[in-house]
Amino acid sequence: MKKLIPIIAVSFLSAGLIGTSYAADVEDKQKELVKKQQDVQETKQELKQETKKEANEQGKDANKSMQQVSRASKIIGTTVKNANGDNLGDIKELVLNPESGQVVYAVVSYGGVLGLGDKLFAVPWKALLWTADKEHYVLNVDKAMLKNAPGFDKAHWPDSASKWDQQREEIDQFYHINP
Numbered sequence: 678m679k680k681l682i683p684i685i686a687v688s689f690l691s692a693g694l695i696g697t698s699y700a701a702d703v704e705d706k707q708k709e710l711v712k713k714q715q716d717v718q719e720t721k722q723e724l725k726q727e728t729k730k731e732a733n734e735q736g737k738d739a740n741k742s743m744q745q746v747s748r749a750s751k752i753i754g755t756t757v758k759n760a761n762g763d764n765l766g767d768i769k770e771l772v773l774n775p776e777s778g779q780v781v782y783a784v785v786s787y788g789g790v791l792g793l794g795d796k797l798f799a800v801p802w803k804a805l806l807w808t809a810d811k812e813h814y815v816l817n818v819d820k821a822m823l824k825n826a827p828g829f830d831k832a833h834w835p836d837s838a839s840k841w842d843q844q845r846e847e848i849d850q851f852y853h854i855n856p
Contacts, residue, residue: 756813757785757805765816765823772799772841782848785816787823798828799835799844804852818852826851 749771757765766787774781782799805814818826827847835841849855 752783757783757800757816758813759819760815760817761819763820765818765820766795766798768814769797771802783814787828795831796828797831797834798823798826799848800826801849801852801854803854 752771753768755768757767759765766785768783769786770784771780772782772784773779780802783802783805785798785800786795787798788795800816805816807814816823827844829835835844
């Protein structure tokens with residue numbers, strides 16, 4: 678019995694030390710796991726930003742190409758959607774700068790039913806991105822924001838250069854476009 682007591686005591690001490698060592702190891706592993714999860718989240722964010730940037734660049738390239746080769750009749754009637762795919766209306770007219778010959782605005786019709794009660798928005802041409810599949814244009818605003826955009830109705834178009842100039846600054850600010 679006297680020999681059994683030291684053996685039992687050594688066994689309990691060993692178990693206690695091993696248990697403490699195991700607990701410390703588990704804690705270290707948990708910290709490693711948390712760090713790896715944070716790394717994965719950071720990598721996901723970086724990939725998301727890169728993908729967004731690439732899509733934006735592709736859209737700009739396609740838009741640039743489209744501006745160089747499109748007929749107005751192909752653009753008028755084209756659907757405009759936001760980045761979420763929500764329909765924002767369609768292009769009714771193109772507004773040109775007579776001095777440069779460049780498209781300055783696309784007039785987008787939004788709201789209403791069967792063309793009645795809809796509102797027209799002069800959207801800066803630079804704010805529209807032509808999609809890679811060439812199905813529609815993308816305008817980076819949501820529907821609620823578009824409802825508050827500067828616009829006009831069919832019967833009250835800006836009918837002079839001075840009225841367009843008055844609206845130009847407000848429109849460019851609203852869509853965050855540098856003239």
